Amino acid sequence: MFCYQCQETAGGKGCTIRGVCGKTEEVARLQDLLIYTLKGISEIVVKGKLDIKNLGKTNYEMLNSLFMTITNANFDDGSIEKQILKMIAVRDELRKTVKVQELHDAAIFTVDSRASMLEKTASVGVLATKNEDVRSLREMITYGLKGMAAYTEHAKNIGKESLEISAFIYEALAAILDDSLTADDLVALTLKTGEYGVKAMALLDEANTSRYGNPEITEVNIGVRKNPAILISGHDLTDLEQLLEQTKGTGVDVYTHSEMLPAHYYPAFKKYDNFAGNYGNAWWKQVDEFGPFHGPILFTTNCIVPPRSEEIRSRIFTTGSTGYPGCNRIEADENGKKDFSEIIALAKTLPAPDEIETGSIVGGFAHNQVLALADKVVDAVKTGAIKKFFVMAGCDGRMKSRAYYTEFAERLPKDTVILTAGCAKYRYNKLKLGDIGGIPRVLDAGQCNDSYSLALIALKLKEVFGLDDINKLPIAFNIAWYEQKAVIVLLALLYLGVKNIHLGPTLPGFLSPNVAKVLVEKFGIAGIGTVDSDIELFMA
Ligand code: FS2
Numbered sequence: 001m002f003c004y005q006c007q008e009t010a011g012g013k014g015c016t017i018r019g020v021c022g023k024t025e026e027v028a029r030l031q032d033l034l035i036y037t038l039k040g041i042s043e044i045v046v047k048g049k050l051d052i053k054n055l056g057k058t059n060y061e062m063l064n065s066l067f068m069t070i071t072n073a074n075f076d077d078g079s080i081e082k083q084i085l086k087m088i089a090v091r092d093e094l095r096k097t098v099k100v101q102e103l104h105d106a107a108i109f110t111v112d113s114r115a116s117m118l119e120k121t122a123s124v125g126v127l128a129t130k131n132e133d134v135r136s137l138r139e140m141i142t143y144g145l146k147g148m149a150a151y152t153e154h155a156k157n158i159g160k161e162s163l164e165i166s167a168f169i170y171e172a173l174a175a176i177l178d179d180s181l182t183a184d185d186l187v188a189l190t191l192k193t194g195e196y197g198v199k200a201m202a203l204l205d206e207a208n209t210s211r212y213g214n215p216e217i218t219e220v221n222i223g224v225r226k227n228p229a230i231l232i233s234g235h236d237l238t239d240l241e242q243l244l245e246q247t248k249g250t251g252v253d254v255y256t257h258s259e260m261l262p263a264h265y266y267p268a269f270k271k272y273d274n275f276a277g278n279y280g281n282a283w284w285k286q287v288d289e290f291g292p293f294h295g296p297i298l299f300t301t302n303c304i305v306p307p308r309s310e311e312i313r314s315r316i317f318t319t320g321s322t323g324y325p326g327c328n329r330i331e332a333d334e335n336g337k338k339d340f341s342e343i344i345a346l347a348k349t350l351p352a353p354d355e356i357e358t359g360s361i362v363g364g365f366a367h368n369q370v371l372a373l374a375d376k377v378v379d380a381v382k383t384g385a386i387k388k389f390f391v392m393a394g395c396d397g398r399m400k401s402r403a404y405y406t407e408f409a410e411r412l413p414k415d416t417v418i419l420t421a422g423c424a425k426y427r428y429n430k431l432k433l434g435d436i437g438g439i440p441r442v443l444d445a446g447q448c449n450d451s452y453s454l455a456l457i458a459l460k461l462k463e464v465f466g467l468d469d470i471n472k473l474p475i476a477f478n479i480a481w482y483e484q485k486a487v488i489v490l491l492a493l494l495y496l497g498v499k500n501i502h503l504g505p506t507l508p509g510f511l512s513p514n515v516a517k518v519l520v521e522k523f524g525i526a527g528i529g530t531v532d533s534d535i536e537l538f539m540a
């Protein structure tokens with residue numbers, strides 16, 4: 001196996017024996033084959049000039065397949081094998097409908113068993129691209145597409161679809177197979193991926209806000225009540241909606257975990273009396289926090305950490321693109337409806353959660369809410385009460401070096417405001433950082449996809465201050481990354497023209513020295529240094 005798609009990749013270079021995330025060699029290789037199959041489908045669609053309006057189910061399965069390969073989403077070899085077979089069947093049907101002379105092996109290869117699949121993976125993985133710069137660009141685009149697919153799938157679950165985004169995914173995956181493309185072509189495609197990343201986040205924002213209302217300032221309880229409860233993790237709001245509907249009046253409470261926290265900010269979920277609060281912290285702390293929760297845990301998306309005990313495993317349910325061998329599974333019916341009665345029944349037999357912390361956190365500062373406060377914010381900037389904004393969106397992770405972000409938030413001058421989104425916020429959202437004239441010093445816009453809100457806020461400020469360049473705003477970007485959704489957020493910011501983004505705690509292992517050089521020279525991308533030197537640099 002060879003995988004270097006996330007920030008925790010072994011030695012910063014690549015996982016080769018088993019993933020640091022817990023992914024087995026077999027799962028890693030099957031995921032490579034699934035991606036390869038998607039490239040084959042894409043070539044058929046692009047070269048055969050198929051009208052994707054007629055490919056509804058296939059468009060969805062493309063998103064789902066990409067999502068299944070995101071870090072910490074699916075560890076289940078059986079479900080990945082099933083998905084490969086499903087997508088090969090789709091591919092072979094599509095191939096019959098086109099008249100294309102020459103097709104790549106990805107569009108025609110056959111396998112008939114697990115053994116033949118694994119044999120095939122020897123020639124289709126990341127290292128199959130020999131030129132390290134071409135490999136680096138191809139993989140960066142692929143990881144961006146994975147993030148884009150996740151956001152597009154969430155939007156689709158709410159009923160918002162974009163054929164334009166699906167068409168781009170086919171175009172980009174087919175291009176990755178094309179050996180005639182130069183490194184320059186691939187750099188251009190990388191930026192185009194960012195452009196479609198913006199579209200995907202806008203689509204999801206529209207889906208979320210049209211269905212659930214605009215996020216608003218909300219205080220979220222982080223303590224517990226005395227009822228049995230279910231913990232819901234991941235990013236999918238339609239799963240949460242269905243769970244809240246089905247637990248209504250049952251005496252079972254629902255708590256959010258990690259990236260599901262921002263669900264509390266949406267008006268539509270406030271009507272549920274049993275929507276009790278948020279339990280725990282960022283994804284990686286689940287190893288200590290699922291034990292004392294006692295109740296069932298529903299994973300709607302990543303990030304799953306391999307459960308350490310049979311007892312925890314017996315309480316985990318996966319749905320959608322997620323999977324873990326030996327855990328319970330909830331499937332949707334053909335209308336997307338899910339029956340959570342098994343989870344609710346289990347919750348009733350288990351004790352209420354132990355309290356691991358008390359108090360509350362405040363969030364809900366997505367674009368609509370911040371723009372409602374725009375006068376106050378603009379005044380604070382004009383009077384000098386706010387000197388600078390720091391966009392610190394992204395992900396959290398296990399590495400000790402991420403303590404940097406807590407320290408950075410603590411040491412920032414008191415006349416600065418942090419704009420955050422994603423699970424990165426757990427490094428500083430429980431600190432008492434105070435406010436500036438009633439504006440909290442940490443403004444949480446929501447999940448990682450809500451980084452779109454932060455971009456909208458920046459664009460609005462640019463307009464209000466009459467600037468011709470987003471980089472002239474008093475905003476610095478100090479982003480923490482972990483998995484592929486952060487890659488699409490980064491590419492989206494680059495597409496929007498944001499320069500001098502600092503990325504940590506380490507730069508991606510998938511950047512070859514030459515590709516890293518392009519990012520540094522063209523976009524001013526940099527890593528992080530020490531807290532003091534970085535604050536000095538940013539405030540200069
Ligand atoms: Fe955090 Fe994990 Fe949001 Fe990422 S919970 S690292 O999936 O997508 O962000």
Ligand code: SF4
Nearest residue numbers: 003006009015019021
């Ligand atoms: Fe390694 Fe990250 Fe890939 Fe897991 S997802 S195998 S930790 S690079």
